[in-house]
Amino acid sequence: MKKHINKSILYSTILVVTMLINTSCSEDDLTGRSTLVATNPNLSIMLDFQNNETLIEEETSYAFTVSISEPQISDTRVYLTQTGGNATAGEDFSFPSFVTIPEGQTTATDAISIHADDIIEETETVQIKIGTGLEANINGSDSETVMFNILNLEEGDLAISLSWDTEVYQTDGTEFEPTDIADLRLLVTDVPYTSVIGSSDEATFESYTLTSTSPDGEYYVIADWYSAADLGTQGTFPVSITADFNQIGVINDLNFSFVDALDSGNSCSSVYYIIAKITKTGENYDISEIGENSPVTAETFVGTATIIADDWADYAVGDQITLEAGATPYEFWIRAYNNPYISNPTTAYMIVTIDPLTGNVTVQSNEDFDYGCSEGDVTGNGNVNACAGTIDLLLNFGLGDCGDYQGNSFSLEL
Missing domain, CATH: 2.40.128 (Lipocalin)
Known part of the structure; x- marks a missing residue:
């Protein structure tokens, strides 16, 4: 009897060890962990909004999603940083310093928030970069730079903003920021263009407010050159432009876009692009698209x-x-x-x-x-x-x- 019991114990022990060995050799323990290995995934960023937003100051959020090409065995952080603008963090806007993609997953969503206050201020801007290049275990961070033009309008004012895109790449394949190689001005002029009534010339994208007290009549909205970068052997580059128009309760993000409207090969102030014509009557604005280059005389x-x-x-x-x-x-x-x-x-x-x-x-x-x-x-x-x-x-x-x-x-x- 004793020998029989010992054999049974021996057989049971062998069976348990065998099961443990088989389990440890399995390719999947049903948790997902055992199939994951550390890699260098690619990062992509998707915005639920345009990368250049002009808005009237109010409480609102702008969501975005960060994704990696394959899940990781540890959390992945994607960092954000402010790269420009004169708006005040914490008062006019807020954003997370990083977004975490949990281990075993490939996406995470967060938001940039714009805050309202009761103070009438000049137009404020903030530029934020999602994906700073400081991310660990990510192969070639695909960053996205977003710009917010925060307008503090009064009833009857018309806000005008100008942004542009260049799609020019450095020798390492990194895309130039449009404002680093092209500096445009936003002009509001008489019709036909003989004199400038108002203008904006900032270090980033431009904005201008045509106030309700401005004289009635016709105005041109014009983009012209302040300067363009010399890219040497890369040659000249075209610039595509977009203008946005907003009026509280009346006009909401009316925009006109023009592909390759200007070229850095002709980048002096005598070369310009007529975007639109505004006909102002009191607090009413009739805005019509023009889309014409300045004439060469x-x-x-x-x-x-x-x-x-x-x-x-x-x-x-x-x-x-x-x-x-x-x-x-x-x-x-x-x-x-x-x-x-x-x-x-x-x-x-x-x-x-x-x-x-x-x-x-x-x-x-x-x-x-x-x-x-x-x-x-x-x-x-x-x-x-x-x-x-x-x-x-x-x-x-x-x-x-x-x-x-x-x-x-x-x-x-x-």
Whole structure:
């Protein structure tokens, strides 16, 4: 009997050990823990709002969700930080310093809160970055920068805000912040644009309030350049712009967006974009979309220019030449007063006609340039740059019995 009991105990012990071994070797203990290993997941951020919000100051929250590509064996923290703006943390807004994605999960949701107060203030802004790059065990933090323009409006005021996007990347693949490489101004002007009535030129996106006491009439809303970054070999870049309009109880986030409205290659204040026209009557605002580039006129190209290149060799590099106003605001004349190779330098000139929307030009001589040939027709095309004061042409010389000569580079700079 004793031997029998001992065998039973022995068999039971073997069975328990075997079960323990099998259990410990299982790929899943039904808790999820045993299948997880430490990895470097990718981070993504989804906003329940636009990344540039203009709002009238009131108690409200803006939710966002952070996600990782696969669950982890420990909690994952995604950090937030304020990167700009003049609003006061804790009074005008609040946000969590970090969001925790619990172990074994892939998402977490939190919110940025905007607070109301009874103090009438100037427009305040706050810029917050979600995903600071300080996150541990995350491969390449996919951050999101959000901007809030907090308006303190009175009844009858119209708030206008301007934001922009560039989609330009650094050599390491990180996207430039739009305000780091493009600095635009928001202008409110008369119609047509001859003078600036009000403007905003901050270090971030822009906002302006047209008050109820402003005179009735028509106003243009315009974006123009303060400066653009020189990206060297990356070249120039386009800028897409968005304007938002708000009036308490009447207009709620009316916005107009324009893709590639401006380009850093033409980034001086004489180049602008007409966004909208406002017709104000008392506290009523009729807002219509315009979406037009500033016209390129001949005014910039009147004066004395320096020869930069002349394939035809009528002039030497460095020589100076006279440019005169033409018959229309979009026409100027390149005079031939100093051309030593023609017999009619005082009467012959090239008429340059500008396409006001593109800056492209066509060229036609007013009469034959008399080189001693049976004909002397000069034609061509090219472009002008109002910011740089440059004129780049390709000229064709139809000289009859002397031959035709196409595509001769002729470049000037004022």
